[in-house]
Amino acid sequence: MLPLIAEKPISLANPSGKEPVYPDKLTRILQNGAPSLEVQLKHAWNPNDCPKDLTVKTDDPLTFHRNxxxxSTHGIRGKQGYSSGFHVWQIDWPVNQRGTTAMIGVATKEADLHMGRYRSLIGKDENSYGWDxxxxxxxxxxxxxxxxKYPNDFNDWLAPSKIYCLLDMDEGTLSFAADxxxxxxxxxxxxGKTLYPIVGxxxxxxEVTMTYQGSVYEENQKGRDTEDEDSDGGFEKLKEELRHLKTNE
Structure with missing residues (x-):
């Protein structure tokens, strides 16, 4: 008789089927419109925090390209880490560019950014949290x-190209939303952690684009960060600023 293989224990990070409740903070952030290009770039992909086979595009610094x-499996972190507040960013990842695994989530500075073979990189150890x-x-x-399993009870659910990532460091949760x-x-x-946006x-x-949407802080945290108030009226303005950036390079 073959020896029994012990099942792995349930992770403490598993929310165990908690009923989805749409966050009011997400509504507030999306109603404000996208922040300015200056804020977007502050929260963009970090060109110095990725393997050499990933490059942040010079003509579109909100997007990276994988050679x-x-x-081989590669990852990249965002420039900003978050330890408090409610933060939202959007990942734009074309469905036909995902392959056998496409992971989004958050990670500490200690999380690995490269693995051999095609693997589930994000969430392989205690330093990251990833949704495939x-x-x-x-x-x-x-x-x-x-x-x-995530989303709950959606066995054949297909994530669209654009997904919102909702990091609530006050509640200690990471959620996702489609439009x-x-x-x-x-x-x-x-x-109790400082976590960065990450993909694998x-x-x-x-090519994967990250656009920071804004943040909301509790009353006793006001003044620590004001990106959520730095709105310029939405994505059309951001696109215009990106076009201007490309023209003047």
Missing amino acids: PIAQ MVRNFCHHDSNHYETW SEYLGVAFKGLQ CVWGHC
Whole structure:
């Protein structure tokens, strides 16, 4: 008889099917419109915090490009880490550029950004939290703990190109939303950390854009950060500023 393989324990980051409740803070941020280009760039991908096979585009600094390296998985962090407040950014990742695994989430500065083979990079250890949008599973320290289905009860759900990431460092949760649907809490127990936006990718020539939407802080945290108030009227203004940036290079 073959020996029984012990099941992995349930992760403390697993929200265990908590019923989705649309956050009022998300509504406030989206109603404000996108922040200025200056704020967007402050919260963009970090060109100095990624493997050499990922490059942030010079003509579009909100987007990175992955070179087609076989049997390899790459990650990139954002410039800003968050330890308090409610933060929202949008990931634009074309569905046809995802491959066998496409992960979005958050990570500490200690999280690995490269692995051999095509692997679930984000959430493989205790330093990151990642949702695989291809397989619809969440990972945190998955070397030691079970992964879990997300969104709940959507076995064949296909994540659209644009997904909102909702990081609430006061509640200690990471959630996701599409334009017309709040998907619920994916991870809990994040308090006490400084976490950065991160993605993990395998598709050759994939390009992924991150646009920071803004933040909301509790009353006793006012003055620590004001990005949520630095609105310029939405994405059309941002696109115009990006076009101006390209013209003047």
